[in-house]
Amino acid sequence: MTRYLLDTNHVSETIRPVSHLRDRIRAARATGNVFGVCVLTLGEIEAGIVQTAAPDEYRRRRTQILKDVRVWPLEPAVGRLFGELFRDAQARGHTLGSVDLFLAALCRYIGLTLLTNDRDFEGVPGLQIEDWLATAAKS
Numbered sequence: 541m542t543r544y545l546l547d548t549n550h551v552s553e554t555i556r557p558v559s560h561l562r563d564r565i566r567a568a569r570a571t572g573n574v575f576g577v578c579v580l581t582l583g584e585i586e587a588g589i590v591q592t593a594a595p596d597e598y599r600r601r602r603t604q605i606l607k608d609v610r611v612w613p614l615e616p617a618v619g620r621l622f623g624e625l626f627r628d629a630q631a632r633g634h635t636l637g638s639v640d641l642f643l644a645a646l647c648r649y650i651g652l653t654l655l656t657n658d659r660d661f662e663g664v665p666g667l668q669i670e671d672w673l674a675t676a677a678k679s
Contacts, residue, residue, distance in 0.1 A: 541572040544670075545647050546609065547656035548584040548639075551577060553673060555585070555601040561672055562605060569608060575655075576610040578646055580639045612646060621645035625664060634663040 546554070554562040565575055582602075589598045622638075622645040629636055636644070644664045647654045653668040654661060661669050 541574065543574040543650075543652050544576070544655050545612065545643060545652040546575060546577050546581065547643060547654060547658060547661075548581050548588075549657050550655045550673060551581055551585050551602075551605070552588060554605045555598055557601075564672060565605075566608060574610070575608065576612045576652070577606075578612050578614060578643065580614070580642055582611070584639060612650065612652075614642065614646065615649065618642065618645045618649050621649055628665070629663065632663065634660075636660055636664070 550561065553559055554565065556562075569575060585602060589595045589602070592598055622641050625636075625641050625644055625648075629641070640658065640660060643654060643656075644661060644667050646652065647667055653670055655670055655672050657671045657673045661667060
C-alpha cells in the first residue's frame with residue numbers, strides 16, 4: 541500500500557470531463573492505495589476553477605474526486621519542516637514556491653509519495669515522487 545499526495549497538476553487532470561488519471565486513482569484505491577490532497581492544493585484548484593466558463597461543473601467534479609481522496613491537515617510540525625526545506629533549498633540555490641514547499645514538507649512529515657509532474661520537486665532531498673500524468677500519456 542502506498543499513500544499519495546496529489547499536486548495541483550494531478551488534481552486538475554482528475555476534474556476534466558474525461559480523465560484516465562481519475563480512473564487510475566479509483567482502480568489503485570481498490571487495491572489498498574490511499575490518496576489525498578491538502579487545503580493549499582484545493583485553493584490552487586479553486587483559483588483555476590473560477591477562471592473557467594463552467595465553474596459549477598468543475599466544482600461538481602472536484603466534489604466527486606474528493607469522495608475518493610482524503611484531505612491531510614497541515615500540522616505545526618509541517619511548518620517546521622517547511623522552514624528547513626526553505627533553508628536547504630536556498631543554500632543550494634534552488635527555489636520552490638510556498639505551496640510547493642508545504643507539499644514537500646507534508647510528504648516528508650507523514651511519509652507520502654507526491655504525485656506531480658513539476659520537476660522543481662526533484663531537488664528536494666528525501667522526497668518520493670511519481671508522475672502519473674507522464675505514464676498516462678504513454679498508454
